[in-house]
Amino acid sequence: MFKDERIWKLLQELIEKRKEELKPKFDPTCENLYRYPEAEEILGKPPLTTVYLIEDLARLGYLKKIFKEKLFLCPLCNSDELKYETYCPKCHSAYILKMKALEHICGYLGKLETYQDGKNLRCPKCLQELQIIDEDYKFHPAYYQCQNCEEYFKEPKELWRCLKCGASIEKENLKEIYLFSYQLKEEEIGLLKLKALPKDKIIAFLKSQGYEIEEGVKINGRSGAEHEIDILAIKRSGPLEHRIVVGFATADDEVPAEEVIKLYAKAYDVNAADIIMVALPKLSADALHFAKHYRIRVFEKEDLEKLEKALLEK
Numbered sequence: 001m002f003k004d005e006r007i008w009k010l011l012q013e014l015i016e017k018r019k020e021e022l023k024p025k026f027d028p029t030c031e032n033l034y035r036y037p038e039a040e041e042i043l044g045k046p047p048l049t050t051v052y053l054i055e056d057l058a059r060l061g062y063l064k065k066i067f068k069e070k071l072f073l074c075p076l077c078n079s080d081e082l083k084y085e086t087y088c089p090k091c092h093s094a095y096i097l098k099m100k101a102l103e104h105i106c107g108y109l110g111k112l113e114t115y116q117d118g119k120n121l122r123c124p125k126c127l128q129e130l131q132i133i134d135e136d137y138k139f140h141p142a143y144y145q146c147q148n149c150e151e152y153f154k155e156p157k158e159l160w161r162c163l164k165c166g167a168s169i170e171k172e173n174l175k176e177i178y179l180f181s182y183q184l185k186e187e188e189i190g191l192l193k194l195k196a197l198p199k200d201k202i203i204a205f206l207k208s209q210g211y212e213i214e215e216g217v218k219i220n221g222r223s224g225a226e227h228e229i230d231i232l233a234i235k236r237s238g239p240l241e242h243r244i245v246v247g248f249a250t251a252d253d254e255v256p257a258e259e260v261i262k263l264y265a266k267a268y269d270v271n272a273a274d275i276i277m278v279a280l281p282k283l284s285a286d287a288l289h290f291a292k293h294y295r296i297r298v299f300e301k302e303d304l305e306k307l308e309k310a311l312l313e314k
C-alpha cells in the first residue's frame with residue numbers, strides 16, 4: 001500500500017494511539033506558516049513535504065481533517081503577535097472612553113449620568129423628562145467619547161498593531177490562516193491495523209532470515225493469471241530460490257475458509273515453497289482446517305513469537 005516504511009510508522013503511532021492526532025503548529029518561518037513537527041520527526045521529512053504527505057493520506061481516505069483554529073496574522077511579516085487598538089474616527093486619538101449613553105428625541109446624546117436628575121432622567125439640553133425607552137429616547141450600552149476632541153461615536157476605528165514589525169493593520173487586511181489536525185479514520189483502523197502492525201514485524205523477521213522482500217507485487221503465475229501478493233519473500237542460494245508468500249486477511253470476527261483457499265491458489269500458482277497467512281483476529285474453524293490441509297502457517301493476532309517459531313521450524 002505504501003512503499004515508504006516511514007509512512008507506516010506514522011500510521012502505526014496513530015493506530016496504537018501513542019498519538020491521538022497530528023497537531024499543527026504555527027510557524028511563521030516555514031513556507032506554509034504551519035507544520036506538523038511530530039510527523040516530521042517520524043517521517044524524517046522537511047515541513048512542507050510532511051504537510052503534502054499528510055494531505056495525501058487524507059485524500060486517500062486514511063486520515064480525517066479536523067478544524068483546529070483560525071489565526072490572524074500580520075500581512076507584512078506573518079507574525080501572530082497582534083495588539084487590538086481603537087481610535088477616535090475624527091481625530092485619531094487612542095484616548096477614548098467607553099460609556100453608557102442616552103440619546104434624546106431632541107437629538108442630544110450624552111453619558112447616562114448627565115441625564116440623572118434625582119430619581120428621574122432629564123435631558124440636559126432641552127430639560128424635558130425622559131418618558132419611554134425606544135420612544136422618546138434610546139439607550140446605548142456601549143458608546144464612546146474621545147477625550148481629545150470630545151466627539152461621541154458608536155464604533156471606534158479598529159486597528160491591529162503588529163508587535164513584531166510595528167505595522168498598523170486594518171481589520172480587512174489581516175491575513176487569516178486555518179489550522180487543521182489529522183486523525184485516523186475510525187473505519188480505516190481495522191484494515192490499517194492488519195496491514196501495518198504485523199507487516200512490519202513479519203518483514204523485519206523475514207529480512208533477518210536473509211529474504212528479499214517485495215510488497216504489494218503483481219506477478220504472473222504458471223497459469224498465466226496475474227496475482228497480487230501482499231508480501232513476497234525470496235531467498236536465493238545458487239540456482240535455488242525459496243519463495244514465501246505472505247497473505248493478510250481480516251474479518252470482523254473470523255476469517256472465512258475462502259480466504260485461505262484463495263491464498264493457497266495464488267501461492268501455488270506463483271511457486272511458493274511456503275505460505276504464511278496473517279488472519280486477524282483469527283481463522284474460522286473451517287478455515288483453520290483448510291490451512292492445516294494446505295500446510296499454511298497461520299499467524300493470528302499480533303504474535304511475532306508464534307510466527308518466528310513457525311518460520312524457524314522450516
Ligand SMILES: [Zn+2]
Pocket residue numbers: 088089090091092093146147148149150151
Ligand atoms: Zn477625537
Ligand SMILES: [Zn+2]
Pocket residue numbers: 104105106107108123124125126127128
Ligand atoms: Zn432633549
Ligand SMILES: [Zn+2]
Pocket residue numbers: 074075076077078079162163164165166167
Ligand atoms: Zn508585522
